[in-house]
Amino acid sequence: RAFLYRLWKGTVSSKMLNPRLQKAMRYYMSFNKHGVRFRGRRKARRTRPELLCELRKRVHVRTLDGKEPPFSALGWRPLVPGVPLSQLHPHGLRSCAVVMSAGAILNSSLGEEIDSHDAVLRFNSAPTRGYEKDVGNKTTVRIINSQILANPSHHFIDSSLYKDVILVAWDPAPYSANLNLWYKKPDYNLFTPYIQHRRRHPTQPFYILHPKFIWQLWDIIQENTREKIQPNPPSSGFIGILIMMSMCREVHVYEYIPSVRQTELCHYHELYYDAACTLGAYHPLLYEKLLVQRLNMGTQADLHHKGKVVLPGFQALRC
Numbered sequence: 629r630a631f632l633y634r635l636w637k638g639t640v641s642s643k644m645l646n647p648r649l650q651k652a653m654r655y656y657m658s659f660n661k662h663g664v665r666f667r668g669r670r671k672a673r674r675t676r677p678e679l680l681c682e683l684r685k686r687v688h689v690r691t692l693d694g695k696e697p698p699f700s701a702l703g704w705r706p707l708v709p710g711v712p713l714s715q716l717h718p719h720g721l722r723s724c725a726v727v728m729s730a731g732a733i734l735n736s737s738l739g740e741e742i743d744s745h746d747a748v749l750r751f752n753s754a755p756t757r758g759y760e761k762d763v764g765n766k767t768t769v770r771i772i773n774s775q776i777l778a779n780p781s782h783h784f785i786d787s788s789l790y791k792d793v794i795l796v797a798w799d800p801a802p803y804s805a806n807l808n809l810w811y812k813k814p815d816y817n818l819f820t821p822y823i824q825h826r827r828r829h830p831t832q833p834f835y836i837l838h839p840k841f842i843w844q845l846w847d848i849i850q851e852n853t854r855e856k857i858q859p860n861p862p863s864s865g866f867i868g869i870l871i872m873m874s875m876c877r878e879v880h881v882y883e884y885i886p887s888v889r890q891t892e893l894c895h896y897h898e899l900y901y902d903a904a905c906t907l908g909a910y911h912p913l914l915y916e917k918l919l920v921q922r923l924n925m926g927t928q929a930d931l932h933h934k935g936k937v938v939l940p941g942f943q944a945l946r947c
């Protein structure tokens with residue numbers, strides 16, 4: 629509980645995590661699987677308005693457009709959607725919800741509030757059916773990692789979870805964002821199922837995030853954190869929050885910063901317990917959350933009881 633209070637206040641450090649999580653973090657730090665070489669400087673003193681304007685200036689949602697090698701030579705140009713993700717809603721959506729898959733959302737009764745937003749973002753295989761009261765049933769965008777595409781157990785091809793929504797997929801690439809290296813050796817092969825799906829459903833908006841976008845987000849987290857963060861991509865949750873901040877005038881994020889319902893239950897839809905899901909081991913999740921906590925313009929009551937953070941969209945900022 630003391631940890632939760634400090635997370636709400638933004639005064640936690642990785643030293644306060646349990647020894648197992650600290651050990652996992654140290655392992656990822658030394659392994660540096662993606663060859664991260666941070667060239668920026670760590671300056672954690674920006675104010676909320678400074679941080680928001682910095683984000684607006686630097687965060688440009690980018691997806692594969694098929695114009696760069698190796699994708700250009702592979703004939704991807706006509707295969708990717710004609711309208712870029714950033715232009716799907718050129719005038720911006722008014723109010724958007726980002727619904728984290730955390731176990732803490734169970735018994736929240738947030739469903740109605742979530743569905744009242746103009747657009748709702750969900751992650752991976754998180755269902756709504758059977759959980760409507762707590763998570764709502766509207767889904768506008770779904771962010772999926774490459775495992776969902778590559779692993780047959782997720783039934784990407786035929787599950788209704790992935791139909792009638794905007795799909796945004798991603799996979800950890802080398803920090804160098806060398807697309808040739810990435811194409812040869814993705815974490816999970818998302819390229820083949822992506823192409824198949826584009827051919828079968830050419831009208832469904834379906835994008836793959838550009839590795840430069842993902843690592844740009846990582847750089848921003850590190851620049852604004854005093855401690856050294858894990859050299860691995862940000863979580864889907866953080867990626868989703870920033871995509872919605874560029875598409876909506878206001879973004880309501882649910883159960884990213886845990887509410888009083890905080891639990892080690894990893895996902896609301898799965899009986900699996902692991903504190904790493906909420907606090908991070910592979911992903912620099914704790915630091916992402918501290919950054920998002922600093923940006924919150926919602927009330928403390930909403931944070932504690934709904935696990936809700938309210939963020940301005942980039943278009944709503946005066947920089």
Ligand code: C5P
Nearest residue numbers: 728729730751752863864865894905906
């Ligand atoms: O586990 P999964 O990546 O599908 O969950 C989607 C996102 O929700 C995560 O990337 C993370 O940002 C967030 N999450 C969380 N706490 C949990 C589970 C998920 O903050 N217990």
